[in-house]
Amino acid sequence: MPREVIVIGAGIIGASIAWHLAKAGAKVTILDKAEPGGVATPCSFGWINASFGNPEPYYRLRIRAMAEWKRLAAEVPNLPVRWQGGLCWDRPRSELETLGAEHSSWGYGVRKLGRDEVARIEPNLADPPDFALLVAEEGAAEPQASARMLVIDAQRHGARLIAGGEAIALHAGGTSRARVETNDGTLEADEIVLAAGGASADLAASSGVSLPMKTPPGLLVHSRPYAPLLNGLVMADRLHMRQTAEGRLVAGADYGGADPGPNAEATARRLFDTMRSMLEGAGALEYDSYTLGFRPTPLDGFPALGRPKGIENLYVAVTHSGVTLAPAIGLFAAQEILDSIRDPLLAPYRADRFD
Numbered sequence: 001m002p003r004e005v006i007v008i009g010a011g012i013i014g015a016s017i018a019w020h021l022a023k024a025g026a027k028v029t030i031l032d033k034a035e036p037g038g039v040a041t042p043c044s045f046g047w048i049n050a051s052f053g054n055p056e057p058y059y060r061l062r063i064r065a066m067a068e069w070k071r072l073a074a075e076v077p078n079l080p081v082r083w084q085g086g087l088c089w090d091r092p093r094s095e096l097e098t099l100g101a102e103h104s105s106w107g108y109g110v111r112k113l114g115r116d117e118v119a120r121i122e123p124n125l126a127d128p129p130d131f132a133l134l135v136a137e138e139g140a141a142e143p144q145a146s147a148r149m150l151v152i153d154a155q156r157h158g159a160r161l162i163a164g165g166e167a168i169a170l171h172a173g174g175t176s177r178a179r180v181e182t183n184d185g186t187l188e189a190d191e192i193v194l195a196a197g198g199a200s201a202d203l204a205a206s207s208g209v210s211l212p213m214k215t216p217p218g219l220l221v222h223s224r225p226y227a228p229l230l231n232g233l234v235m236a237d238r239l240h241m242r243q244t245a246e247g248r249l250v251a252g253a254d255y256g257g258a259d260p261g262p263n264a265e266a267t268a269r270r271l272f273d274t275m276r277s278m279l280e281g282a283g284a285l286e287y288d289s290y291t292l293g294f295r296p297t298p299l300d301g302f303p304a305l306g307r308p309k310g311i312e313n314l315y316v317a318v319t320h321s322g323v324t325l326a327p328a329i330g331l332f333a334a335q336e337i338l339d340s341i342r343d344p345l346l347a348p349y350r351a352d353r354f355d
């Protein structure tokens, strides 16, 4: 009998786990209180990276996730992911030099560039910096579209989707089957995957599991589609920006967007003006909208993955940087749930550290 698994949440994390489980032959039910695509996921900057300022074990997990994106993109046709490279000068030169040297020693493909080289890579920058780091292996995914495609492909592998199905409470642990009380009755399975993003702490608590979280806000501004202005990701000192596959320029005040302050619309308009002033040829660029997302983040800032202590039929998957990590998390979760294989890369990030 295939193992039956209920995946709660169809953002990028739940979608990837559901896809990997279904592909491996599990009987998967995906439950989302809305349509697939997520809540934090559509508000994400979508940068796939193992970039600066993280401890080495987290770097190792992220670099593996970047490789898993390539594997996933080969398995799911048309997944919207592109490897355009990331240019970075979002901190003082001395700090960039130190972080660049550290990451190079770990194997990250970091190159130091001067102003002329930056201008060659991004010819539309109005004022290229004198010094920047380039990581050619970084990329970006269109996060919501990726999550939706993974759900559709998981359905092709036999998964069942219940859109509009809200989990109210979880019953896991003990010897009986796991149960999810929903807005439309109770579902049973061998295991529950909790990938409900910012809503995960309350659902975990309903099963007696502690999952301390914070959900810091992040604002991004989006232009209307425009002629190509950027070749890759640009992490500049004033903002981070990239151009999407459909030509929209997206910017956040720092990686993945910053706090909107008291007037989000005004903050978004200011950010838009800054972005436009940084690009030659952007005179006709038009403001479209802003998004305000809340990053599902375990309290210590690192992923919370795996089964809580003493509970064998609940797998928790909550993290920031979920766009980067999703393919690796999906793979590792499926291996653990179906084959009891625990990937050592997850050792520092197991959910039971909060018990």
Ligand SMILES: Cc1cc2nc3c(=O)[nH]c(=O)nc-3n(C[C@H](O)[C@H](O)[C@H](O)COP(=O)(O)OP(=O)(O)OC[C@H]3O[C@@H](n4cnc5c(N)ncnc54)[C@H](O)[C@@H]3O)c2cc1C
Pocket: 008, 009, 010, 011, 012, 013, 014, 015, 031, 032, 033, 034, 035, 036, 037, 038, 039, 040, 041, 042, 043, 044, 045, 046, 047, 048, 165, 166, 167, 168, 195, 196, 197, 198, 199, 203, 217, 218, 219, 220, 255, 256, 257, 292, 293, 294, 295, 296, 317, 318, 319, 320, 321, 322, 323, 324, 325
């Ligand atoms: C502004 C911003 C910028 C970011 N930039 C980056 C970046 O550049 N790179 C990167 O790697 N990461 C980035 N992130 C982080 C990344 O977006 C998140 O880690 C990721 O989207 C989390 O995905 P998720 O599937 O866990 O959550 P979500 O996308 O929030 O999905 C959770 C799903 O669970 C469902 N759900 C909730 N409660 C219930 C319930 N009771 N019953 C059923 N379903 C339920 C929701 O409807 C939703 O579909 C950014 C985040 C933000 C906000």
